[in-house]
Amino acid sequence: MTLPxxxxxxxxxxxxxxxxxxxxxxxxxxxxxxxxxxxxxxxxRSSVREALRVxxxxxxxxxxPRDPRGPLVLPASTGxxxxxxxxxxxxxxxxxxxxxxxxxxxxxxxxxxxxxxxxDAQLLGLERNMxxxxxxxxxxxxxxxxxxxxxxxxxxxxxxxxxxxxxGDVTRxxxxxxxxxxxxxxxxxxxxxxxxxxxxxxxxxAIADRDGRLASRLARETMYAYYxxxxxxxxxxxxxxxxRECGGTVPS
Amino acid sequence: MTLPxxxxxxxxxxxxxxxxxxxxxxxxxxxxxxxxxxxxxxxxRSSVREALRVxxxxxxxxxxPRDPRGPLVLPASTGxxxxxxxxxxxxxxxxxxxxxxxxxxxxxxxxxxxxxxxxDAQLLGLERNMxxxxxxxxxxxxxxxxxxxxxxxxxxxxxxxxxxxxxGDVTRxxxxxxxxxxxxxxxxxxxxxxxxxxxxxxxxxAIADRDGRLASRLARETMYAYYxxxxxxxxxxxxxxxxRECGGTVPS
DNA sequence: CACGGGAGCTGGTCGGACCAGCTCACCGGC
DNA sequence: GCCGGTGAGCTGGTCCGACCAGCTCCCGTG
Numbered sequence: 001m002t003l004p005x006x007x008x009x010x011x012x013x014x015x016x017x018x019x020x021x022x023x024x025x026x027x028x029x030x031x032x033x034x035x036x037x038x039x040x041x042x043x044x045r046s047s048v049r050e051a052l053r054v055x056x057x058x059x060x061x062x063x064x065p066r067d068p069r070g071p072l073v074l075p076a077s078t079g080x081x082x083x084x085x086x087x088x089x090x091x092x093x094x095x096x097x098x099x100x101x102x103x104x105x106x107x108x109x110x111x112x113x114x115x116x117x118x119x120d121a122q123l124l125g126l127e128r129n130m131x132x133x134x135x136x137x138x139x140x141x142x143x144x145x146x147x148x149x150x151x152x153x154x155x156x157x158x159x160x161x162x163x164x165x166x167x168g169d170v171t172r173x174x175x176x177x178x179x180x181x182x183x184x185x186x187x188x189x190x191x192x193x194x195x196x197x198x199x200x201x202x203x204x205x206a207i208a209d210r211d212g213r214l215a216s217r218l219a220r221e222t223m224y225a226y227y228x229x230x231x232x233x234x235x236x237x238x239x240x241x242x243x244r245e246c247g248g249t250v251p252s
Numbered sequence: 253m254t255l256p257x258x259x260x261x262x263x264x265x266x267x268x269x270x271x272x273x274x275x276x277x278x279x280x281x282x283x284x285x286x287x288x289x290x291x292x293x294x295x296x297r298s299s300v301r302e303a304l305r306v307x308x309x310x311x312x313x314x315x316x317p318r319d320p321r322g323p324l325v326l327p328a329s330t331g332x333x334x335x336x337x338x339x340x341x342x343x344x345x346x347x348x349x350x351x352x353x354x355x356x357x358x359x360x361x362x363x364x365x366x367x368x369x370x371x372d373a374q375l376l377g378l379e380r381n382m383x384x385x386x387x388x389x390x391x392x393x394x395x396x397x398x399x400x401x402x403x404x405x406x407x408x409x410x411x412x413x414x415x416x417x418x419x420g421d422v423t424r425x426x427x428x429x430x431x432x433x434x435x436x437x438x439x440x441x442x443x444x445x446x447x448x449x450x451x452x453x454x455x456x457x458a459i460a461d462r463d464g465r466l467a468s469r470l471a472r473e474t475m476y477a478y479y480x481x482x483x484x485x486x487x488x489x490x491x492x493x494x495x496r497e498c499g500g501t502v503p504s
Numbered sequence: 505c506a507c508g509g510g511a512g513c514t515g516g517t518c519g520g521a522c523c524a525g526c527t528c529a530c531c532g533g534c
Numbered sequence: 535g536c537c538g539g540t541g542a543g544c545t546g547g548t549c550c551g552a553c554c555a556g557c558t559c560c561c562g563t564g
Contacts, residue, residue, distance in 0.1 A: 003306040018384050021342035044518045046298045053302040054309040065546050066526045076345040090273035102415040105361045112441040163354040246497050296549045317515045369545045
């Protein structure tokens, strides 16, 4: 009883996890109430509650106070991935060069896919984002960078690949938190923003023209131009390789 | 008291999360004991335990029974990312084409980086893996596929980018679980394995020669060859785009 | 100074208690 | 006969107290 190898709450967690993975529990379904789980699994309510907290932190389930229908089963979420990666970058388990290199690859893929799959409506969304971005230049870098993120996210959505979108989003956010201070300290922020707007316009045009390879190359060349100076020589060499991988060129 | 917007255990979770992110708590450190957390946060022990279960499920902390030193702070882990992605694929929130497309990009990047950064020792590791793989062909597909995964993981490690490595690993695992049955049902598994060995040999040679662009192209072309028949036309087109992105060619 | 044993903690689990308030079925009015 | 308001019966959130087995560390012993 006391040390049955697996802790009491784990039984409930395992059961619910497998039930969701196996399709027996679908989003919108309800788990039995805490007191009913107590009886079904033969464990104390505090143990059941621990299990529910774990399942909640995995975003598989949500308990709502005083809901007689029981805990709600949620649709599979990417939240834990985001949170975990943020923690990894916060503790320096993942470095800026790694993030930047990965972003080169992910953004390039997103651009490539978006060029093929984008709809006219999505193109319009990009256009509107660019307009707002131009207007935001006088408002300062933080407003601008939010729109910058949004631009890339719109492209990732248009690309239609959940993984490219998810990993790209997370990585962009992390890059921004790591680099923001550097940029704020740097000299001519407005010139930086203007350059950014030009780059976006070029990418937009490539996607509008359905020229995926160009859109991809632009992503990599732009990332190189932005970040090459912020990493050491070895990482810069890898970044240059990544630019060349898709036929791009790096300034010498 | 009853509905203070945020639940009692959340206070502890937030505190520990921020302390770890901010560097005040480092791996190897100890949290105060449960009973001490009770006093510090002014909440009941059951609430403290819920918090610890949540932190444990994020792999930030580990409680060990009867350890008077208190819960152990762990090094940042990628475990939750792996588990979450497995759940996403299990519930079909992420489809096979998405996984395959992402793998094309991630494996290509891993190969490219490995060609530049690999050490001779790592090259030797790849060689040994290939030898074991050849020997494993008669042992059946599951042993073989394990070695296949290992080959790619070795390359990813040699590439030296944590993100490429992590995402690649997770994605390869997921692809395997989704495709394994199909392959087991398919006709000539042995021919498939032999082809795989040849592909690995080619990638190995490119990495040995430090020809990153070739290694990258091989990754994409190989993935296309393996999986193009298992996806619909639209996704196949994207895969073809990805092959061409790095200058590769697709069979017509 | 080395070592062995016990005291004092620890985490794991259980049970019971109270609170505020959402739901739903039931009942009464229209 | 249909609709709408209401109260009973639950729910989840929190707390408290209790017991168990056993790891650690300290102190006293040799």
